[in-house]
Amino acid sequence: MQIIDSIHEWKKIRETLQNESIGFVPTMGNLHAGHASLLKRSIHENSTTILSIFVNPTQFNDANDLSRYPKTLEADLDIAKDLGVDYVFFPNTDMMYPDKYRYKVTENAFSAQLEGQHRPGHFDGVLTVVLKLFNLIKPHKAYFGEKDRQQLLLIQDMVKVLFLDIEIIPCPTIRDASGLALSSRNQFLSIENKLLASRFPAILQSNKALEEIIGQLSNLGFVVDYVEDYGQYRFGAVKIQSVRLIDNFDIPTTDDSVVRRRVYEQ
Numbered sequence: 483m484q485i486i487d488s489i490h491e492w493k494k495i496r497e498t499l500q501n502e503s504i505g506f507v508p509t510m511g512n513l514h515a516g517h518a519s520l521l522k523r524s525i526h527e528n529s530t531t532i533l534s535i536f537v538n539p540t541q542f543n544d545a546n547d548l549s550r551y552p553k554t555l556e557a558d559l560d561i562a563k564d565l566g567v568d569y570v571f572f573p574n575t576d577m578m579y580p581d582k583y584r585y586k587v588t589e590n591a592f593s594a595q596l597e598g599q600h601r602p603g604h605f606d607g608v609l610t611v612v613l614k615l616f617n618l619i620k621p622h623k624a625y626f627g628e629k630d631r632q633q634l635l636l637i638q639d640m641v642k643v644l645f646l647d648i649e650i651i652p653c654p655t656i657r658d659a660s661g662l663a664l665s666s667r668n669q670f671l672s673i674e675n676k677l678l679a680s681r682f683p684a685i686l687q688s689n690k691a692l693e694e695i696i697g698q699l700s701n702l703g704f705v706v707d708y709v710e711d712y713g714q715y716r717f718g719a720v721k722i723q724s725v726r727l728i729d730n731f732d733i734p735t736t737d738d739s740v741v742r743r744r745v746y747e748q
């Protein structure tokens with residue numbers, strides 16, 4: 483496994499990979515089983531897999547969230563190596579933003595809703611860095627988690643409208659035994675708060691009115707940023723003290739025919 487921290491060096495390597503199928507997994511590091519599932523899939527489906535580790539400052543709207551974002555490079559490299567990653571692209575902010583973020587990608591509708599409404603500018607940062615990484619890595623396939631469903635939908639949309647020749651592969655959310663979606667920020671939860679956090683997914687996907695769900699979460703002590711149905715998905719974001727959790731599910735239904743159709747489609 484090679485670790486590359488120079489764009490110049492990466493471009494030289496990329497030229498030697500013309501005959502390979504290139505799978506790409508962009509991350510902010512602090513790898514867990516969620517990231518590993520994306521990497522495993524890429525390794526399975528491509529001859530070469532590139533992992534990027536870059537804590538992208540432009541997608542943080544909260545300076546505290548950025549400064550305390552966990553950095554565990556050595557452990558990340560061990561995980562990547564054990565899985566069979568070929569290259570780790572590890573750029574710094576000056577390399578990724580030689581323009582100091584004068585240029586950015588902005589989507590003007592969906593990105594202002596849900597997460598975007600509570601984290602202004604977040605998706606500008608995400609889309610901008612993902613486009614830059616796509617232009618550098620030049621992958622055939624790129625892997626994104628359904629845990630960040632709004633991000634995934636926006637990236638799929640960007641790829642389509644900007645005519646990028648990249649296949650976006652959605653990967654299912656990996657959860658711990660309690661049902662809580664794995665996230666790098668979960669480690670900031672105390673034991674009691676982790677127990678509380680594990681109730682969030684079940685309540686979010688319960689077959690109740692949105693107001694009732696919001697009420698139930700608030701009564702338990704969550705600060706609810708939003709619980710909303712959008713398209714075919716239910717999205718939710720809550721805070722426990724300073725830790726923010728997001729999750730999403732297919733909108734639950736009691737309609738038997740829909741349930742049957744879903745089973746049939748699998």
Ligand code: AMP
Nearest residue numbers: 509510511516626627629630655656664
């Ligand atoms: P991050 O490092 O948090 O920016 O995440 C990098 C990629 O891993 C994104 O595509 C995330 O959606 C994905 N990811 C993060 N957590 C999970 C999870 N629990 N299950 C599946 N994918 C995940």
